[in-house]
Amino acid sequence: MVGDRRARPEDGLRWSRIADVHLSRIGDAAGVRTANYLNILAAVHQTQGEYAKARELYERALSILEKSLGPEHPDVATSLNNLAAVHRAQGDYAKARELHERALSIKEKSLGPEHPAVAASLNNLAIVHHAQGEYAKARELYERALSIWEKSLGPEHPRVAMNLNNLAGVHSAQGNYAKARELYERALSIREKSLGPEHPRLAYPLAGLAEVDLAEGRPKDAVPRAERAVALRDGGKAPPELLAEARFTLAQALWAAGRDRPRALDLARKARDAYRKAGKGNEKELAEVEAWLAEREAAK
Template sequence: MNTLIHFLPIAVILLAACMSLGCGQGTGGGSDELNEEVIKPHREGQYENAMALAEKALKEAEKTSGPEHPAVATCLSNLAGVHLTKGEYSEAEPLFKRALAIKEKVHGSDSADVANGLNNLGELYRAAGDYVAAKPLFIRSLEIREKVYGRNHPEVATSLNNLGEIHRTLGDYTMAEPLYLRAIAILEEFFGQDDPRVATCVNNLALLYHTKRDYARAEPLYIRALAISEKTLDPEHPELSVSLNNLALFYRKQGDYGQAESLFLRALAISEKALGPEHPKVATILHNMGGLYYAQGDFARAEDFYTRALYTREKVLGPNHSHVSQSLNDLAMLYYSQEDFEQAESLLRRSLVISEQAFGSDHPAVATTLENIAIICRETGREAEAGELDERAANIHAKQR
């Protein structure tokens, strides 16, 4: 029996440098102080506390300044930002949109405040898997920030990192790498080498090299990102789990299963405690642990973790998110390994439809799923169909070189 090709697991991404929370405009009454109070618990991972403060600040600003005051826009953005961090995307979207509309009306379309609003809405769409909608928002945010701040400013670095994430996710690796490198250089110059914002970009660059199978360059970057996070964050901060998860992925790929499991378990405990059991980050760690147990031949545990991850992703992200496609593909791999070809093919064909919708027809994830379906076709005597699928996958790979 042939071996199915596994998706490279999608590592969760730090949000701290991607999202712009802010303080008030100085004329929002008591909301100004409340906004300042929102930022600290949000940064420390105390999201319920941050949510309560953000809601209180918004009510105070609307009461004091009216519904279209800049202070209200700040409060809306902060409340939306907490929802985004918690994975509550449908709650975040109207808040971000309302904040952006106020900023455009008050400050004009090319202001720094508008750039922040565009960036935040783009980050929401990226997290929700709508990469096509996110990309132009990040591009416009970057253009405004370079115009307002110059090319070497931390806000510019945030836009560079976020646009790099879009290019990486869509498989445009040559565009992503220089964006990450430039972002890292800017942030190191402003904040030094041991800042959490630097860790975010270093992590994302490591993930890019990991995706390209350039493991020699990926490993030291993963280790550096984790070292910065452990040095600068509380040991139970949810963003520490990101670096733990990503380094665990690397060790799993290298066959160091004991080290990988230890890191995954630590990441899972932190994330479940801070975010709850039904959060996208928790689902990602569960999924990656399923891959670990699959690699060790423990199919029963692998199925349990894959199934838990799929359930959470469908419930929280919706049935057509790219992470659902990943779960379907990898669960199909498990069924294939147990020679349940019918179940495996059904999941793969659903995965293919989602990937094509999320990424377009020429993405590496689409090629992977096509190759996996082709293997099943051969196992079930459909050689001609398998050849057509392999040819299409080869054409996609050729475009990525």
């Protein structure tokens, strides 16, 4: 999507307003064209953390595509994945899994099991299993997606970097920090080469590496990585909960390193407030931040 894909939300909002004008003129009768405009609007709202509005627009786009193209068309599968991502962000993992599984089935039938689009659905489904703590299944799906993308797109493609980052997260969650570090570093290298050093998507592997540093008792190494992740996500460049994640990682790193603890508390409070505002789907993260803050504020 224009603007959003390039991490320029202000451009995305401008294009969404243009899309709104077109929608008012052509209505739903334009079929696929209307669905494309709806998807643009939905993606902008999704980037801003406005999930209820994004879901409404994605559902409307999906309905139009199913009527225009049939329920088994690859474009329908893409629309299903979009809608699933919103359900996932809101913590409705059962619905997200259902939609991702339907999308995967459509793509495997229409495109073949080794198509890059199939890898995208495998990756998306893995994210749901990952979020639910089903690490073995998530790892299996991530690795299958990685194999397809490396063969079809090459080992230095940005999609490979995305998958490596996700796979690293599973290894980190399982305590396999050496492997997680290796994968995060490879993901960071690919993204720096393909996107440049200032792209917000570099924040994913940077935040992951900072978390590994913390887990291994190296908070001084974690601080600069977390600082960079926060800077890359700040200023509306990422959904609020992703900025909150980076801020809390930085808060933990600063505190553990014995540096600027008042700032660490302030960062954690900002993360807490963002998670509270984001609502459903962030309960686990909110509880973690609140517990961390309560322990340190009580000791003051």
